[in-house]
Amino acid sequence: MTDLTLSDDELGLFTDLYELTMLQAYWAEGMHGSAVFSLFFRHPPVHRNFMLACGQEHAARLATGLRFPRAQLDRLETIGLFREPFLRWLEAFRFSGEILAMPEGTPVFPHEPILEVHAPVAEAQVLETLLMNLITTETVLASKAARITLAADGRPVMDFGMRRMHGTDAALRGVRAYSVGGIHATSNVLASLRYGLPASGTMAHSFIQAHHDELEAFRTYGQLYPGTTLLVDTYDSMAAVGKVIRLVREEGLQIGAIRLDSGNLAELAHQARAHLDAAGLEHVQIVASGGLDEWAIRDLLTGGAPIDRFGVGTEMGASVDAPSLDLAYKLTEYDGEPRLKNAPGKQLHPGPKQVWRFSDAGGRYSHDEITRRDEHRDGVPLLTPIVQAGTPLGEAPQVTAGRDRAWAAIARFPDAMRELEAPAAPYPVHFSDALERLRRETVAGLGY
Template sequence: MVHEKDLALLVDLYELAMAQAYWAEGMHDTAVFSLFFRELPKNRNFVLACGQQHVATVIETLKFSREHIKRLEGLDRFQPEFLEWLGKFRFSGHIRAVPEGTPLFPQEPLLEIEAPIAEAQILESLVMNYVHLESVLASKAVRVRLAAGERPVVDFGMRRMHGVDAAHRSVRAFRLAGLAGTSNVLAGLDYGLTVSGTMAHSFVQAYPDEMDAFKVYARLYPGTTLLVDTYDTRRAVRRIADWLKRDSGARVSAIRLDSGDLEAEARDCRAILDEAGLQDVRIMASGGLDEYRISRLVAAGVPIDGFGVGTAIGASNDAPALELAYKLTEYGGLPRMKNSSGKQSFPGGKQVFRQYDRDGRMKGDVIGGREEVFDGDPLLRPVMKHGVVLVSAVDSLDQQVEYAAASIRSLPAAYLALEPAEPFPVVISAYLRALQADALKRIRG
């Protein structure tokens, strides 16, 4: 398990090797690195950017301890003078980032880092890891939430996530995406998302009669949700309905279906509950759900009141990776760019201007140079100056959740659908295109 005090060593080797080369060559000029993606993941109409402000708080305290330096000495790759420099490392640069929960499109920077080149280079993998995980999971979770409409979605994904760090940080992304709760106790408490859960089949199996299990659970947790599909779903619900009619003190708020034909079982269970006068007992569903299954259930009018989703959001199993790029766009005041086939980038520091129609719907973005001005709201905002987080510029998590919800609502309807929409209108400014041409001319001599 990675401890926060050790995050300075969470680098790829080449980042330290390049930092030493910059140091050895006296290359201490200011660089600008931009974090962006070139293409949307499969079936995504936007990426919900998450983690880009969060990581600034990590960078602020990043340092190489004596133990870190000693371990690096053991690699026999670094000069003692460089390791001495590394031991004094504190990030001294600036970071501009879009707000947490901002819908973004290809080529739009999630953040830009401006710092002495070695400092900015060392941060590459750490920054990408933080932003990648949270953005990928938030982008999947928001699709599931949109498919469910007004029905709540609860995160059940911890057990199938790729490590405990992902299981913890994912809940922050899920809250920004609009999920209603999580089964993850630690992360739910840490990130202010309602902790929610029912029971496992093992609890029912541990009792000689499933009704004994149900009654014990309802007595211990009044208003609980009972998992009813361990043996025979319909029989279990009939028995629960008969018990609740006879025992006026028993309180059960919902039943949960976790397998089988969810549509048929939900309809039959709803009929059984309604016939018993238990219209207030809701039906929750889980078990291999994703946005497509949920959408079909909702469209068919199946009487399911909420969903628990695990693997689909925990692993973003249809599109688990976002091809993030962390590219040098300026060094020593001169534009820099990559020009390899299919991976050409735009040089220079940037700003993204988001434009809206009269109804407050997003209608297009302009990516311009850092000093350019266009109509619309500039998305990249300073979150760190001279290595210090600007507390007044970083919203609280509650504010970030509100911003994310408003931003998602402002998307045109086509981009909220599960089907791929036409590419969102993103214009690259004439200045950036000219800067790219000039940079290419200089590179080619």
């Protein structure tokens, strides 16, 4: 096995050391009280009017299967911090708690719990690192993809980012997230097969370079792959477009599109479109790629560039403008008592919560309210149980359901939320009076 593999058996050790030292401390103290942990972010990443919550259902299902087989505990023992009776306790570990989460693809805002875990404190604590790693990855990538989808304004976007993504897991599960974010196809073969997004691709410059002449390379590809896309910028884009026209008109090849990958894409697209149209090749599309992000795509389209499809790699692959999210997983209740922390800039509202999304008379979303779990509102509650008594409810989440949910929701927000720039005012999210009161009481009870 390569070390690209993270086996089920190893999943328990895929965690921060302090989770396990805290577990041993809870165990040593006999602290088995029930805890509530809440997963949320405090600040929206730059340029993100909303985030698409993604990966939480998958992560929760994995968490319920977390085990610590003896062979792994023997490895853990070598660190020298853990006692045999505790390791035996870990060996018997099973998650027995409840997990509530927003459904995949839900647009989410700062301070709103994406997921809450209710379980004996050790069981809830040990999920922290795994949940955060998985949910951060998919949420960051889905949210970037949504911006690119919005910028492309209905034109298909293909993911070309695999080579620039951070490792194999991000490259695979990122494609799930891209699908939720509205991307139409991926160059990533394995991810396409795993997650059902159509596989897509053109050709590399190397294919052109390896041939004695570009025309011959085009001909081979066009014959093998009717409807294919030919890459025209290896030497001289307009000369290459001339060759494509010749192959279609004189040899009857079926060419679906040309791809521009460098230079002034707007100018080249206009020139190429004019050449193709003049030759009667109105059906041959133009694909643009090469360092594109949502701003570049929007500028191309608002400038009227005749581009039909976009290939987006690096900028989406590493979510370059905002590659991280300040996701936190915080204890908000222990043994029935509200808990908080009071660190500067990192205040926390105590207790289990619900998030309600409200619509106006026209069905457009107007605002969200974060309440105590035991409050009721006439909005739509976003947190629903996905794990009960340690058992996942229902079927594994489908990518298509997340995608449909995301885009149905995105359409219902105020128009400004779908722009690339920040709206004049952020989408309104309030804490309920009861929750604010609970927070004040809990702070007062701390005595600091």
